[in-house]
Every structure is written in C-alpha cells, then in structure tokens.
Amino acid sequence: MAADRLFWKIVLDFIVLVCVAFPLLALLLWIEPYERGYFVDDLSLRLPYKEQQVSIGVLAGVGFAFMIATILVVEIVRDKQGKTAGEKFLGSTLVAGWIWESYNTIGVFVFGAACQQLTSDLAKPVIGRLRPHFFSVCAPLPLDNEQLYIQQYQCTNNLDNPALLRDMRLSFPSSHASFSMYCAVFFVLYIQVKGKWRGSKLLRHGMQFVVILAAWYVGLSRVVDHMHHWGDVAVGFAIGATYALLVFHFVLKPKKYSVLPTQWEDPAPTNILPRVGLPR
Numbered sequence: 001m002a003a004d005r006l007f008w009k010i011v012l013d014f015i016v017l018v019c020v021a022f023p024l025l026a027l028l029l030w031i032e033p034y035e036r037g038y039f040v041d042d043l044s045l046r047l048p049y050k051e052q053q054v055s056i057g058v059l060a061g062v063g064f065a066f067m068i069a070t071i072l073v074v075e076i077v078r079d080k081q082g083k084t085a086g087e088k089f090l091g092s093t094l095v096a097g098w099i100w101e102s103y104n105t106i107g108v109f110v111f112g113a114a115c116q117q118l119t120s121d122l123a124k125p126v127i128g129r130l131r132p133h134f135f136s137v138c139a140p141l142p143l144d145n146e147q148l149y150i151q152q153y154q155c156t157n158n159l160d161n162p163a164l165l166r167d168m169r170l171s172f173p174s175s176h177a178s179f180s181m182y183c184a185v186f187f188v189l190y191i192q193v194k195g196k197w198r199g200s201k202l203l204r205h206g207m208q209f210v211v212i213l214a215a216w217y218v219g220l221s222r223v224v225d226h227m228h229h230w231g232d233v234a235v236g237f238a239i240g241a242t243y244a245l246l247v248f249h250f251v252l253k254p255k256k257y258s259v260l261p262t263q264w265e266d267p268a269p270t271n272i273l274p275r276v277g278l279p280r
Helices: 002-029 056-080 097-127 134-138 162-167 175-194 203-224 230-252
Strands: 088-090 093-095 140-142 153-155
Touching (some): 002 097, 056 097, 093 097, 097 175, 134 140, 203 230
Antiparallel strands (some): 088 093
16 A cells, blocks of 8 residues: 555656646747837847857756766765665565655755746746847847837848747846756755765865856856846846745755754654563
C-alpha cells in the first residue's frame, strides 16, 4: 500500500509540472504581445542591436545542470555520512534514501523554476514594453507624424524576421535575471542547510558568493547587450529571489528553520527501546 502511494505521488508530481509548464509553451506559440507605442524623443529606445552574451538556452542548460549536480553530490555525501532518510520501496524495487531525497529536491527546484518563469513570461506580452534596441530592429514609420506619442506605426526593417519583431516587445521583466537569481538564491539556501563541511569555515560562503555574483553578472549583461532596461532586470531579480525563498521554505520545507536555517534537522530515530519496569 505504501509503495502504491509512492507511485501515485510521483505521477501526481509529474502532472503538476506539466500543468505549470504547458502555459509557457502557449505563451510562446499563441499569445501576441501588446502593441505599445513610443515617444518620438525617447532616447532609451535608440540603442543599437547587439548579439546577447548569454542566450536563454545556455542559461537554462547551465542553471539546471549546475543545480542537479549540486543536489546529487550533496545527497550522496550525506548518505555516506548516514544523514539521509530511510530507503523506500517503489513497487518491488528498493530505492536508496539519497535517490529519494534527490528526487524531492530536484522536483521542487524544477517546480519553482517553472513558476517563476511563467510569472515573468506572462508579464512580457501583457506589458509589451519595447526593448532598448527598438528603433534599430524596427525602424518604425509613423502613420501619424503630428503626435508626440506614436501609437500607430509600421516597421520597415527585419520584415522577414517576425520572431525578432515580436521579441522587441518583450522587455519587461527580464527572464534571464529572474531565472539566474532563482537558481542562485535556491543554491545559497540549499547549501546553507545541507552543505556542511568542517574542513573550511569560508568555503561554503565563498561558493554562495560566487553563485550570487554569477547571477548578478547575467542581469548586468542584459543591460550591456541592450536587451533590457535596468528596471526590467531589477524586477526580474526580485521575481527570482522571491520564488526561491517561498519555494524553499514552504514547498521543500526544511524540518526546522528560522530566518535562515543553519542546520537541516533530520527526523528523530524511531527505534526506541521499550521501557522496562523496575522491581519495587
């Protein structure tokens, strides 16, 4: 019976992930961004188009690979130290404790990543903010030259590249900044509560600083590459950090935590010896 419940838990987890991930595909394929106008004297939209330093594919691949590798290494080490949960049966197969702990943590991480990505990607077409390279990509031809704010216009450049013309309307917020900061904050919290090593006082904190710095660089690169305004990156950072904090504390649920937990509390042993009565 317990094995059956474990099986259905995995199935339900997969269904929930699909339900969260499917709207991401729908936003990409079927939702057109809001056609926002522009002010003729807005210099923030006249930056040249540049190739981005970090593509979304590279960022996603590195982010997921890094977090999955970190979780597997930490759980294997904890298993060697006898700190993981007990083994579980899945059907007739005995699943090691570190595998089950890795599955739970990776599943929660992926769920949070999908949630934060859906939040940022949903705002993009709704707001329809123009990217800093709007004039370079579109070369707009106003249909009403008498207005200071141009609502009706036609693009005269990149007409053979509709994907680029659509993407120029998706500046707010920065999904790169959101995902990179989500990975960084989740890593910091996870290592803080599970990655303990007495060989060095500063190694863990040094790794946390490097990862946060990498996420910070990704956000800055979006401004340097003229892909986002600084406000887009700031909101992206806020979205990613907020989801990492909420998902870690309320979905992954460390057994005991305060503002920032310092130790992962493992469940107390259940093999307590029976109490033996003393002669009177």
